[in-house]
Amino acid sequence: MFNIFKTNNLVGLDIGSSSVKVVQLKRTGEQLSLINLALEEIPLEVQEEADADVKNDLVADIVKKMFKEHNIHTKDVVTSLPGDDAIVRYVKLPFMSDEELKNVISYEAEQYIPLAIDQVVLDFDRLGEIEEDGQKKLEILLVAAKEEIVDRHLDLLKRAGLNPMVIDVDSFALSNAFERNYGHLEGETISLVHMGAKLTTINILEEGVSHLTRDIQVAGNNFTREIQREFGVSLAEADELKRLQGKVLTETEDIMQIEVPTKEDQSARVGESLNSLLNKLIAEIRRSFSYYESSIRKKTVTRIVLSGGSAQLKNMDKYLAEKLNVPVELNDPFKVLQISEKLFDLDFIHANAHRFNVSVGLALRGGADNP
Ligand SMILES: Nc1ncnc2c1ncn2[C@@H]1O[C@H](COP(=O)(O)OP(=O)(O)OP(=O)(O)O)[C@@H](O)[C@H]1O
Ligand SMILES: [Mg+2]
CATH class of the missing domain: 3.30.420.40 (ATPase, nucleotide binding domain)
Structure with missing residues (x-):
């Protein structure tokens, strides 16, 4: 099947509190190979910047510079919100259809999310169905983030000239990286x-x-x-x-x-x-x-x-x-990736491998893992 909208070399971008990690993967048949990799420490004075907007701009400039210096021309990225910017809840609800679920989810979420529901970006996923106390129930994953925080993240990406395809949460990206290896x-x-x-x-x-x-x-x-x-x-x-x-x-x-x-x-x-x-x-x-x-x-x-x-x-x-x-x-998120010795410094990769789990997980989520 043709899927002209799907690029298979999306970029995983992990903006941590102390460093930015970027990974670009490419799928060729069954094989995934690394085509770009970058890590930049965020200077202490930027990490400590008290004004959130000023800090956002400074980090955006770092991201922009990394893409330029590493010749990453793809603008489509998969990024994530750190755990403390997103609220993740696992909840059980009475069994219902997807349509019904869509209608009631924000009402239901209000009980679990300690934020004003009208100032929140909400997403959910069906995890499965269970039987509890003789009743059929749905297990739901709820993810919520303050609108203001999501907007700031989007602003950062825009300033860096990037186009977010997916905004994930660090912990889900980590599960992806884990599953790929294990x-x-x-x-x-x-x-x-x-x-x-x-x-x-x-x-x-x-x-x-x-x-x-x-x-x-x-x-x-x-x-x-x-x-x-x-x-x-x-x-x-x-x-x-x-x-x-x-x-x-x-x-x-x-x-x-x-x-x-x-x-x-x-x-x-x-x-x-x-x-x-x-x-x-x-x-x-x-x-x-x-x-x-x-x-x-x-x-x-x-x-x-x-x-x-x-x-x-x-x-x-x-x-x-x-x-x-x-x-x-x-x-080691690089274990199953093909990495050219000519293009990459293997010592650097080896010494810093474990810092790349989120970014590799994001790149996988971005399509590199789905042929
Ligand atoms: N070899 C090492 N030994 C000990 N600590 C290390 C080593 N390499 C990096 N660190 C520490 O790891 C941290 C940076 O790791 P990482 O890049 O995963 O963080 P981050 O994504 O910026 O943080 P967060 O996700 O919490 O916002 C720093 O505290 C750094 O001092
Ligand atoms: Mg991190």
């Missing part, structure tokens, strides 16, 4: 844990369907600030210390003697300074898992799949596995 993993309950700069996003999936999405306000920025305090250095220096020498202390890790200061001691001191934040993070993850097990699906998480820049902190995977007693692995 498939549905029958019988398993998977928790995606994506650790960025501002947020850690948790997503719990069974057979490709997400049943819980939650954001935890502990991520890379908190780690950096803690290191800054501990070492009395600037934020930029603390970030560098974290990336180059930071590690999470695990129970199996030998704690070094601090008699003769070595590089290894410094690394252990970074690790120690992160302890209380990590405890907080673990407590929140546990809370989500127990809520899932007791109230949502009565299933235990069988595997954790990690991603995001802060998942690259040394030992993070081992630490989570140890504390939560669940196998943990990092999801």
Whole structure:
């Protein structure tokens, strides 16, 4: 069948709070290949800009420059709203037709969305049908975002000269990237844990369907600030210390003697300074898992799949596995893509792979995954 409107090399654009990631994929038959890739850190002074409109314009300029410098000529992009800009709810409603659902959805949504419903952009998806208390019900995914926030996001894209084909939510893009690598993993309950700069996003999936999405306000920025305090250095220096020498202390890790200061001691001191934040993070993850097990699906998480820049902190995977007693692995979104050694710096890709899960997931959503 011809589908003249569908370009099969859409661009996934992930505008994070600390960096912008762009991925362009191309489908040739069954094979997906990488045709463009860019990552740009957002300068600290832009991240800290208090005026939302000024900040929006500055980030738009960064995006525009990235497209220009990387010769990305496609204007059609798939982007996402970060978790804290979107409200995602899983609700059960009495069984009804699609037509009826369309008519009642905003009325129903009012009960679940803590925002004035007339100032909200609302979307929904049917997840499935269930039997509960002898009644047939619909499981619905509701997504809402403040109109003002969606408008600001659209303004940013317009200023950058781009055309949004789809505006997704980070956590759904992450499920796409996961599914592409792992498939549905029958019988398993998977928790995606994506650790960025501002947020850690948790997503719990069974057979490709997400049943819980939650954001935890502990991520890379908190780690950096803690290191800054501990070492009395600037934020930029603390970030560098974290990336180059930071590690999470695990129970199996030998704690070094601090008699003769070595590089290894410094690394252990970074690790120690992160302890209380990590405890907080673990407590929140546990809370989500127990809520899932007791109230949502009565299933235990069988595997954790990690991603995001802060998942690259040394030992993070081992630490989570140890504390939560669940196998943990990092999801490399490039694993199944064909990547030309001539065109791309494989060392760079390898070192930053886990930061690209959202952008790869978005590019897949954009059509590259649907021949
Ligand atoms: N090798 C590394 N070790 C430790 N931390 C790292 C490493 N690489 C990146 N980070 C941290 O990861 C964070 C950036 O990751 P990422 O690009 O996924 O965030 P983001 O998308 O901008 O954030 P968010 O989605 O929360 O808005 C920063 O806090 C950075 O310090
Ligand atoms: Mg992010």
